[in-house]
Amino acid sequence: MKVAILLTSVRVGGAEMQVYRILSMLNREKIEVIVISMRPFDEVGALIESLGIQVYYLNMTKGISYFRGTYRLYRILCEFQPDLLSTFLYHANILGRFVGHMAGVPRIISSIRNIHFGGKRREWLVKTTDGLVDLSIMNSRISAERMVKDKLLKPQKAGVIVNGIDPTGFYKRSGESRQVLREKLGLSIDNFVWISIGRFDPQKNFMGLLENFRLVVENQPRARLLLAGDGPLRQLCESYVLEHGLSKYVEFLGIRKDIADLLSLVDGYVLSSLWEGLPNVLMEAACAELPVVAMDVGGVAELIKEEEYGFLVSNSKQLSASMIRMMAVPLELREEMGRKSRQHVVGNYSLSAIVNQWESLYLEE
Structure with a gap:
């Protein structure tokens, strides 16, 4: 079985890392695989290459490079002659449907990672190109049901394979070792430390988080916030922190490994x-057995059971109240939330089980 995987990019991101993790455990004796990135080389590309997998970079940035990249994708598919083209993320999904069809690829599977496409025009493209794809895989049941309800996908062409995780390496520290790490960041034992990780872009809404955290600090001065990641809106967020006197309370960590x-x-x-x-x-x-406060979007409610593993909010303006509420929960109850949350994820989102589902899908005749 020959499989070509097409990604919009291979920068560090949730979908990109999920593909890397799947490939790291994929049965390569049964499945010969190549990876194609629309965008130039980036960190996840290096990780995939370290697995001994060929990665092609179409270097599609703007202008004429899109036409060159599209033609090169066509040539790669014609030369490799995959039995299946598996695409991830919006731009790769749309491009893969057209070019995969032109190149005569027998099966095309799209992986839709969230239900926000960025406008009605993009939704229309997803809907009108549905005839060029054999199956669309969502990573959450809630998202799949929403796509079918909105008539963006036909029920018979919608499937669900959730994300998987290997819990090895994630654990809850306590005592001296934990305090040593906190002290390196200037955090005391009395601080209640929040963290949020992601790209500084409109989706992650870090500006909204900072506006809420300002209210948290007014109520709970012991609160601290760590932000890990980078992106186009980081400078704007840093300016907000300076302008509102939050430098003591917020730490920008950049991209971390x-x-x-x-x-x-x-x-x-x-x-x-x-x-x-x-x-x-x-x-x-x-x-890591952490209690969570989260926006109730996409498949978040599948991971976080309200009141048991954390608190869900339907409006970003409610984040501050829920963060303050969580800080008031006794330590032993927060720890119980974290333990239950870990049990839920380890029991239902095993990476090995998820890889088996992808393998079975790829090997279907």
Whole structure:
């Protein structure tokens, strides 16, 4: 079985890392695979290459590079002659449907990572190109049901394979080792430390989070917030922190590779996203036994059971109240929330089980 995987990019992101994790466990004796990125080389591309998998970069940035990249994709597919084209993320899904069809690929499967496409025109493209794809895979049941309800997908062509995680390496620290890590960031034992991880873009809504956190600090001066990641809106967020006197309370960490360590030293995770699919970062937070305050978007409610694992909010303006509420929950109850959350994720989102589902899908005749 020959499979070509087409991604919009191979930068660090939830979908990109999920593809890498799947490929790291995929049975390569049964499945020969190549990866194609529409955008230039980036960090996840290097990770995939380290698995011994060929990665092609179409270098589609703007203007004529799109035409060159489209033609090159066609040539790669014609030369490799895959039995299946598996695409991830919006731009790759749309391009893959057209070019895969032109190249005569027998089966095309799209993976839709969230239900926010960025406008009616994009929704129309998803709907009108549905005839060019054999199956669309969503990463959450809630998102799949919404897509079918909105008539963007036909029920018979909609499937669900959730994201998977390997909990190894994610754990809850306690005592001296935890305090040593906190002290490196200037955090005391008395601080209640929140963390949020992601790209500084409109989706993650970090500006909205900072506006809420300003209210949290007014009520609970012991609160601290760590923001890990980078992106186009980071400078705007940093300016907001300076202008509102929050520098003592908010730390910008940049892109980090020690996410497990960071999660082990904080007290709670906050997700301020305006839209999501099934956030990998919430799975990681659960494996670190963290209570969560999160926007109830996409498949978040599948991961976080209200009151048991954390608090869900329907409006970003409610984040501050729920964060303050979580800080008032006794430590033993917060720890119980974290334990239950880890049990839920480990029991239902095993990476090995998810990889088996992808393998079975790829190997279907």
